Structures are given as structure tokens and as C-alpha cells.
Amino acid sequence: MRATITVLAVCLLMAQAPPSPSADDLLARGRASYQAGRYAEAINDLRAAADAILTPAQMQSYVNNGKFESLPAFETAVIYLALSYAKLGRDAEAHEQIQRLMTAETIAPTYATLVLGPDLGDFEGLRNRLAMTSVAPPPPAATAGVRATQTTLTPEQQRGDPDRYRSHRLHVEPDGSFSIIALVWRPGQVTRIHDHLTWCVFGVVQGVEHEELFDEHLNPRGESSNHEGDVSGFAPPGDIHRVRNVGATTAISIHIYGTDVGRVGSSVRRYYDESA
């Protein structure tokens, strides 16, 4: 009798907790919903698919060995996300997804290999309408004008700005695959809450930087202090954070972002409303 009850209990638990769909299933379901005209459903599934594909483990693998096997699936998800948002008139969010695609292309040119069928034409039309004239990274000459020429900070830059923390672009790799940025903070200076388009590895070369992590509802979920000599990193999603100089002296850190910040404008994906 006891064994029967145990079996029943296990069956009940299994019935209550169906296995969550895989990233591939979410992607397939999202594409099907888009093609059936169910754009809100498509957005839900495709966002979940993109998040499931872009795992910290995947990004760590990319940082370690340069391989990003699921890049075609990720790009497919953001393309259908862009299309779905556009169908609902949400052009700003469609544009954001196209920027994610452009960032993904800096990891490895993949877009040209995707099999999108008739939807490819729709996406090309959307991209043109939103004035995204090229998915492929521009040739080096096109961005040469925005590349930083300095490789170190001047003494004045190292002293910081009394009004706000400052960012100095030190290097953009010619193929656009990464950028090196120096951040300089006077005591107490702080960023807004934000997250990023791409992975980041950073090291503190002077002072103390304190990082607070948040969940998507801006609830605190952790904090850490990074001191001179500390090296750390992160990869989206799950990188919503705020950084401040909690030391008594000017802090300086070097950040390497996996994109061409001269082309995409900033490594920041989104700033969050801290008053909400």
C-alpha cells in the first residue's frame, strides 16, 4: 500500500511539473506562431528561446575557445523577434533585435547561412525600413574615423571628472570583435542600472568598484567589491547591474566588450527606470 501511494505521489509530481521546452522547441514554436499571425505568442516563445540559447555556459565557452555553436539558432530567434515586434508596430523593439543580430554577426558571420525561406524577404524589407543598411560588420575603413588613437590615459583623464564618471575608448579591434574601454570614477560616482549587449571582461587597476546585481524586476540579487588587481566578467542575459566607486580615491578599470562600440554606439543594451 505504501509503495502504491509513493508511486502515485511521484506520478502526481510529474504531472504537475511538465518538462520545460528546449530552446529548439521554443524557437520552432515561435516561428510557427509568427507564420500563423500570432505575434504576441511568437514574442513570448522567441524571447525565451533567445534567453535559453544565450546561456552563461555558452558565453563562457565562447570566451574560452572562441566557439559559439548555437549562433545560427540565436540569430534566427532575434530575426523572428524583430519581425514579430514590427508586425505589432513596436519598431523600437524590432530595432533593438536587429542590433542584437548585428552584435552576433561580430562573433562570426552567420546571417548569410541562415535558411529563412520567404521570411528572409520580409526581414530584409524591415531592415531597410528601419534604415539598418548593413547586417554585416562594415569594413575597417568605414569605422576608422571613430577608432581611438590613444592606448593609455592622460594624467588629466586619470584624475577623473568631478561631475560624472568618464569612459575612454582605448582600442577597437579592426574586425569589430571587441573594444577596450577605460572607466574613471571619482569617489561616490555611480552608473544607472543597466545591462549589456555583449560579454565583458574587466579588471580594476586602481581603487575599488562596487557592483550591485538585480533581477529583471530590479530586486537586489547580489553584490561584490572589486579591488585593484581583481579581474572578473559577465555575459548577458542576467547582467542587470549598477557600479559605483565606494573607495576614498579615484577608481580606474579596464573593460573589454565583445563588440565594436564605435559602430553600435555603446555596450549598454538598456537603462532601467530606477524610480519605478
Ligand SMILES: [Fe+2]
Ligand atoms: Fe555595466
